[in-house]
Amino acid sequence: MSQNARPVGDGSLGPETASKAASARGALAERDGVLVAFSGGVDSAVVAALARDALGGDAVACTARSETLPAAELDDARRVAGEIGIDHETVAFSELDDPNFVANDGDRCYHCRTMRLGKMYETAKERGIDTVCDGTNADDPGEGHRPGLRAVEELDVFSPLLDAGIAKEEVRAIADAYDLSVADKPSMACLSSRIPTGLEVTEERLTRVEKAERVLREWGFEGFRVRDHDGLARVEIAPDELERALDPAFADAVHEHLTDLGFEYVTLDMAGYRTGSVSPGGEGEPADDANGADGADGSESAAAGGDLGRQYPR
Structure with a gap:
């Protein structure tokens, strides 16, 4: 202990x-x-x-x-x-x-x-x-x-x-x-939860999501996700941290970093981070990640991913 x-x-x-x-x-x-x-x-x-x-x-x-x-x-x-x-x-x-x-x-x-x-x-x-x-x-x-x-x-x-x-x-x-350091740790679902349903999970997509979220962590954010809509990165920040995400220096750094990773468009979701935003029906995210609880926060419908593709042509 x-x-x-x-x-x-x-x-x-x-x-x-x-x-x-x-x-x-x-x-x-x-x-x-x-x-x-x-x-x-x-x-x-x-x-x-x-x-x-x-x-x-x-x-x-x-x-x-x-x-x-x-x-x-x-x-x-x-x-x-x-x-x-x-x-x-x-x-x-x-x-x-x-x-x-x-x-x-x-x-x-x-x-x-x-x-x-x-x-x-x-x-x-x-x-x-x-x-x-x-x-x-x-x-x-x-x-x-x-x-x-x-x-x-x-x-x-x-x-x-x-x-x-x-x-x-x-x-x-x-x-x-038990004096465990993770007593207040936010839930963390597996990386595949960032990819909308119907869009294949590939090593390339998983890797760029992980690297994209690393920069948010380095800037001190605690509640966040980077959703990969096949070339469009949708950045979600916890509502109580959202104001900091509007800092021009942060916006420039994230845009540069994520486009270097292969994203064509980088967007900030003004609704903020919420669990299950890419899951069927917008439901569900685990209490823990794949090793210790359910495993992922679900994924968005294929239609939603397709709509983003039409709105932001590649």
Whole structure:
């Protein structure tokens, strides 16, 4: 655990949240060992911390490394695993090997999640572990278009936060009780969530989105997405940060950087960042990313992507 970590139930949590955390930890303790699908986001970090408390060295965190995971997120996962004091593994695979994923239909997250969790089970089996856990919380099932949750159910993944009725705000409170640095970390969906439904997911598009978002991070923004509409970059900034995005120096830097990456047009969405703006029906974004929760924030309809193409000819 972090050197400053405080045990859950020490009075820093309300009695109801502390009881739920104890229930989740108790359920984990009943297992011979667990492998936690671990993104380093707040949901999977709390599951990992509870598992480490419950099982000690019989708990392991595992991060799936692929083209859809930003390098910065992998670095964060390693750092957070170190804070928790849990054994951490990474496994490599490529969603781009699956033509169903590449086609980017409304079930893209289902295809991704099935592959990703399959790798988790392979790793667990190598370690003699029967149980794979994820960070699905009690708020997730009601949050719009979430096909990745179907894969979680089909593969019989154990979701201790969901089973204990722990909602997102309670997850953050438990993370704070453990003194985890990600207690207030915004949700981060995988890079494929930036590509509208019907537009193929390619390594080129994933790479330029990752590099485009890196410049926003370097300018100190916290809530943002760069949506790739096949040559048009739609930059979303959190409403409380949107005014800073109107700084001419920032606008010039972003335009230069993104056009260098291959975008023909760079636009700022004046509605600001909101989850699921490219998902079917505009719904859904996970509480965590693909390793620890549902996997992506969905994608926009093909018609929407086509409209942008007509409005901004290439």
